[in-house]
Amino acid sequence: MxxxxxxxxxxxxxxxxxxxxxxxxxxxxxxxxxxxxxxxxxxxxxxxxxxxxxxxxxxxxxxxxxxxxxxxxxxxxxxxxxxxxxxxxxxxxxxxxxxxxxxxxxxxxxxxxxxxxxxxxxxxxxxxxxxxxxxxxxxxxxxxxxxxxxxxxxxxxxxxxxxxxxxxxxxxxxxxxxxxxxxxxxxxxxxxxxxxxxxxxxxxxxxxxxxxxxxxxxxxxxxxxxxxxxxxxxxxxxxxxxxxxxxxxxxxxxxxxxxxxxxKELGDKFRPTVYKRNVEEQFMLRLKTSRQLMSEIQKKHATFPFSIRSLRTKLPRIGIKEMIEHNMLSTYPPxxxxxxxxxxxxxxxxxxxxxxxxxxxxxxxxxxxxxxxxxxxxxxxxxxxxxxxxxxxxxGSAPSAKKNKKKNKKKKSAEKSQEEDKKKKEDNSKAESK
The missing domain is CATH 3.90.230.10 (Creatinase/methionine aminopeptidase superfamily)
Structure with a gap:
């Protein structure tokens, strides 16, 4: 991305x-x-x-x-x-x-x-x-x-x-x-x-x-x-x-x-786990982990919020900490x-x-x-x-009726074409047997 x-x-x-x-x-x-x-x-x-x-x-x-x-x-x-x-x-x-x-x-x-x-x-x-x-x-x-x-x-x-x-x-x-x-x-x-x-x-x-x-x-x-x-x-x-x-x-x-x-004394379950990239903020990150994390976020979550569970970078919270310090991530705290x-x-x-x-x-x-x-x-x-x-x-979010009509029309046309091909094959087969 x-x-x-x-x-x-x-x-x-x-x-x-x-x-x-x-x-x-x-x-x-x-x-x-x-x-x-x-x-x-x-x-x-x-x-x-x-x-x-x-x-x-x-x-x-x-x-x-x-x-x-x-x-x-x-x-x-x-x-x-x-x-x-x-x-x-x-x-x-x-x-x-x-x-x-x-x-x-x-x-x-x-x-x-x-x-x-x-x-x-x-x-x-x-x-x-x-x-x-x-x-x-x-x-x-x-x-x-x-x-x-x-x-x-x-x-x-x-x-x-x-x-x-x-x-x-x-x-x-x-x-x-x-x-x-x-x-x-x-x-x-x-x-x-x-x-x-x-x-x-x-x-x-x-x-x-x-x-x-x-x-x-x-x-x-x-x-x-x-x-x-x-x-x-x-x-x-x-x-x-x-x-x-x-x-x-x-x-x-x-x-x-x-x-x-x-x-921290209240436990890890209260830590934020959902973040969003602030695309307007740019900074040359110091830590290698932070740069790896930034690269992953750019590819997979450049625009929309994401969960820390979806990240594959090792020790992502180290990178998240540095990115937050430079306002590169928004936090969605529980x-x-x-x-x-x-x-x-x-x-x-x-x-x-x-x-x-x-x-x-x-x-x-x-x-x-x-x-x-x-x-x-x-x-x-x-x-x-x-x-x-x-x-x-x-x-509901079903496709429009107009679109469905077009699909049905195409389906009927395809079925008709298949029937005609089948009939031609049968006629050719009869002709060959004669």
């Missing part, structure tokens, strides 16, 4: 983000893979399964499926594709970004609330999805179900609120109302981003909770036609502590963890709330079209993997929210 994104299909940054048919199809292809990977991890999420195994299923599925599509001839420029966000398995009070290291021994236990988060890209066009699983052999209707259902309903409502001309900052109020109805709390510091080609964290955002520390870069930003949003909704069963600025104070056993990384808190997440990718919002993966597209056994006993009664939830959505 090159440091600067490239493609044979588009020639300028402006053209990159116009939803032409070929661009839309790449988004849909990435979404189908993300949804398939998410479904496989959800199905494997059972008591006794290791977090490393689950993360490997997600990443491996994405790598295998992307390797089978959009391949080019040897003399053509290859299309970049693969993992856009490494599979994270965040359990219970862990809010997110927990992509386990290879040596992680943690396993799924009865009663765990497991958040699965991943993403795929084709030629820089990204589709991300997340789903929350309550691992329980018996039905759950307690606060865990409240948070999970609230996240699901809020993500659905946010998607249905993406009407061109709507200010993104106004949508946050919908999340807060739904959280209140279920008796749970939106987690601060979480943002839904409008995505662009090779950019998963665009500047147009929707705060999960509007607070002093979580104000969008552009508070006047509006939803526009052809916007591609990654909707990320995160709910907590307990209200997180905040400081005077309204920022969440992460806790472990009652002790605050100073961001971005936890003190954040934990107080033990006994349960956090639920729903993430979906959707497109704002002339006919309405189309959910490509996650959210409503994950309805088939939603557990009917676990449900909240609370419900939405607010007329405004109910009216939003009644709006229609287009769900």
């Amino acid at each position: 090159s440091e600067k994104p490239s493609s044979s299909s588009v020639s300028s940054e402006e053209d990159d983000n116009v939803l032409k048919p070929e661009v839309l199809e790449k988004y849909k292809a990435a979404a189908r893979i993300s949804q398939d990977a998410l479904t496989r991890v959800v199905q494997a999420c059972i008591v006794g399964k290791s977090v490393v195994e689950l993360a490997d299923i997600g990443d491996r599925t994405i790598e295998e499926m992307t390797s089978a599509i959009y391949n080019v001839e040897k003399d053509e420029e290859p299309i970049e594709k693969g993992v856009a966000f490494p599979t994270c398995i965040s359990i219970n009070e862990c809010v997110g970004n927990y992509s386990p290291e290879a040596e992680d021994t943690r396993k799924i236990a009865e009663g765990d609330v497991v958040k699965i988060d991943l993403g795929c890209h084709i030629d820089g066009y990204t589709a991300c999805a997340s789903h929350t699983v309550i691992v329980s052999s018996s039905p759950v209707t307690d606060a865990r179900a409240d948070a999970t259902e609230a996240a699901w309903v809020a993500a659905d409502a946010v998607a249905k609120s993406l009407v061109p001309g709507t200010k993104t900052i106004a949508i946050s109020a919908i999340i807060k109302k739904i959280a209140a109805a279920y008796g749970v709390f939106p987690v601060d510091g979480v943002l839904s981003h409008c995505m662009k080609r090779f950019v998963i964290d665009g500047n147009k955002t929707i705060p999960n909770l509007l607070s002093a520390s979580n104000i969008p870069m552009d508070p006047n930003a509006e939803v526009e036609l052809d916007d591609v949003f990654c909707i990320d909704v995160v709910m907590s069963t307990k209200e997180p502590k905040t400081n005077k600025r309204g920022q969440i104070i992460p806790e472990v056993e009652g002790e605050p963890i100073p961001p971005p990384a936890a003190p 954040m934990f709330l107080k033990p006994g808190t349960f956090v639920a997440q729903v993430k979906l990718t959707c497109i704002v079209t002339e006919k309405g919002v189309q959910v490509l993966c996650g959210g409503a597209a994950s309805a088939s993997i939603l557990s009917a056994a676990h449900h909240s006993e609370k419900a939405i009664t607010d007329p405004e929210i109910l009216s939003i939830l009644q709006k229609p959505l287009t769900v």
Whole structure:
């Protein structure tokens, strides 16, 4: 992979983000893979399964499926594709970004609330999805179900609120109302981003909770036609502590963890494991390990976030440390709330079209993997929210009908040609026998 994104299909940054048919199809292809990977991890999420195994299923599925599509001839420029966000398995009070290291021994236990988060890209066009699983052999209707259902309903409502001309900052109020109805709390510091080609964290955002520390870069930003949003909704069963600025104070056993990384005495499980290359930052690294690591990142993860588990360079943390010192890497630190808190997440990718919002993966597209056994006993009664939830959505990322018609036409033409060839052979055979 090159440091600067490239493609044979588009020639300028402006053209990159116009939803032409070929661009839309790449988004849909990435979404189908993300949804398939998410479904496989959800199905494997059972008591006794290791977090490393689950993360490997997600990443491996994405790598295998992307390797089978959009391949080019040897003399053509290859299309970049693969993992856009490494599979994270965040359990219970862990809010997110927990992509386990290879040596992680943690396993799924009865009663765990497991958040699965991943993403795929084709030629820089990204589709991300997340789903929350309550691992329980018996039905759950307690606060865990409240948070999970609230996240699901809020993500659905946010998607249905993406009407061109709507200010993104106004949508946050919908999340807060739904959280209140279920008796749970939106987690601060979480943002839904409008995505662009090779950019998963665009500047147009929707705060999960509007607070002093979580104000969008552009508070006047509006939803526009052809916007591609990654909707990320995160709910907590307990209200997180905040400081005077309204920022969440992460806790472990009652002790605050100073961001971005936890003190060493709290254990390695709190170390960041997800990073992203800051392509605009350049520096001649001093250590050989750092230079080897830099070379690997340039080839495999030049643009998108990656997990330390995916690296093959020996002692990668030595190189990571030097790269962070020179601002060459961004860190995605895992954040934990107080033990006994349960956090639920729903993430979906959707497109704002002339006919309405189309959910490509996650959210409503994950309805088939939603557990009917676990449900909240609370419900939405607010007329405004109910009216939003009644709006229609287009769900799924199947190829367009027009494309299918062309495929069917080609198939019928090929079958007809085969029949004609078969008939000719039979006639020739009869003629020869005479």
